[in-house]
Amino acid sequence: MSTTGRKLDHIKIVSNEKVEAKEKTTLLEEVELIHNSLPGLDRDSIDVNIELFGKKLKIPFLISGMTGGHPDAEKFNLALAEAAEQSGSAFGLGSQRAMLEDKSLSSTYKVRSVAPTALIFGNIGIPQISEYSPSDISSMLDDVGADALAVHLNPLQESVQPEGDVDMVGLAASLKDLVKELGFPVIVKETGAGISKDVAKILIDCGVSAIDTGGAGGTSFAAVELFRKEGNELSEFWDWGIPTAASILEIRAVSKEIPLIATGGIRSGLDVAKAIALGANVVGMAGPMIKAATKGSAEVLLEIEKLRKSLGTAMFLCGASKLSELVRDKTILNGALRSWQDQRGL
Numbered sequence: 001m002s003t004t005g006r007k008l009d010h011i012k013i014v015s016n017e018k019v020e021a022k023e024k025t026t027l028l029e030e031v032e033l034i035h036n037s038l039p040g041l042d043r044d045s046i047d048v049n050i051e052l053f054g055k056k057l058k059i060p061f062l063i064s065g066m067t068g069g070h071p072d073a074e075k076f077n078l079a080l081a082e083a084a085e086q087s088g089s090a091f092g093l094g095s096q097r098a099m100l101e102d103k104s105l106s107s108t109y110k111v112r113s114v115a116p117t118a119l120i121f122g123n124i125g126i127p128q129i130s131e132y133s134p135s136d137i138s139s140m141l142d143d144v145g146a147d148a149l150a151v152h153l154n155p156l157q158e159s160v161q162p163e164g165d166v167d168m169v170g171l172a173a174s175l176k177d178l179v180k181e182l183g184f185p186v187i188v189k190e191t192g193a194g195i196s197k198d199v200a201k202i203l204i205d206c207g208v209s210a211i212d213t214g215g216a217g218g219t220s221f222a223a224v225e226l227f228r229k230e231g232n233e234l235s236e237f238w239d240w241g242i243p244t245a246a247s248i249l250e251i252r253a254v255s256k257e258i259p260l261i262a263t264g265g266i267r268s269g270l271d272v273a274k275a276i277a278l279g280a281n282v283v284g285m286a287g288p289m290i291k292a293a294t295k296g297s298a299e300v301l302l303e304i305e306k307l308r309k310s311l312g313t314a315m316f317l318c319g320a321s322k323l324s325e326l327v328r329d330k331t332i333l334n335g336a337l338r339s340w341q342d343q344r345g346l
């Protein structure tokens with residue numbers, strides 16, 4: 001199947017089927033934020049601004065990369081990007097592989113008309129960085145006006161996908177070369193199976209500018225691919241991966257400084273607050289955003305405004321007047337997350 005057909009399948013499946021993790025969770029439910037009964041703050045003046053790659057976000061939120069490459073994808077990208085612009089969020093395009101294969105599809109990724117100032121990430125899968133030169137990738141980013149490149153890692157999806165590419169030899173070296181030559185910040189993200197401290201160390205050694213957990217507990221790409229091919233014998237991998245909360249701890253065990261985006265199963269403003277308290281700078285969401293986008297940009301904006309309100313409430317109840325006051329030493333880690341932390345020496 002073509003790249004564009006596959007991407008459209010993904011949106012249909014995520015919108016119509018239950019493709020969230022089944023038994024696995026993000027483990028954010030194991031994070032307790034300490035209540036402050038005397039916050040001494042005005043809830044309505046809590047500051048949730050943050051800067052990333054030189055651009056100001058009015059909420060520490062990213063609509064994670066999902067789509068592009070098909071005429072139907074264009075309207076989703078426009079709806080999502082417009083809501084990102086209006087809410088002051090960042091916006092990720094889906095894999096731009098389709099436009100590398102067929103330049104005429106580049107219009108389906110062009111959203112600057114509705115998002116002139118938003119922080120926008122281009123997107124490519126790691127297997128493609130050895131197929132295309134840094135200058136091809138740089139022109140791809142220039143063409144859509146992106147500010148940075150997100151490179152996605154998806155060995156789980158490639159393993160379960162009937163036409164998957166499972167030769168990943170030498171890709172870290174290709175990543176290192178790309179980072180050196182590209183001239184754009186490079187973020188590396190997972191797509192629902194999380195990043196461990198060992199992988200984070202390799203990425204940091206490659207010189208990446210940010211890491212996105214893309215952790216387990218939300219959309220399961222193994223599930224999405226299983227819906228594409230009924231009877232797929234790999235169904236036991238539905239819940240595979242490192243839970244998002246654990247992945248934040250893993251990455252922060254390697255670097256306290258690297259900008260960290262927490263994506264994967266984030267479903268409320270309280271989740272956002274917990275992820276930030278664990279060490280994330282920005283938090284991303286994919287599945288629920290594409291579902292909202294089927295109803296249009298206003299619905300996406302509504303979802304983001306709900307998040308903003310609930311993040312503000314969580315911060316108020318913690319006595320945090322700004323994001324930097326949501327900190328790890330004001331959290332309690334329970335049960336499975338505490339056990340993960342202990343066993344991994346984090």
Ligand SMILES: Cc1cc2nc3c(=O)[nH]c(=O)nc-3n(C[C@H](O)[C@H](O)[C@H](O)COP(=O)(O)O)c2cc1C
Binds near residue numbers: 095285288
């Ligand atoms: C319909 C759909 C398409 C996606 N396509 C891409 C993609 O092209 N590139 C990418 O890096 N991640 C892609 N993802 C992964 C998301 O960016 C995100 O990492 C993952 O879905 C976990 O977040 P969630 O639980 O909030 O959905 C896609 C996710 C969905 C739901």
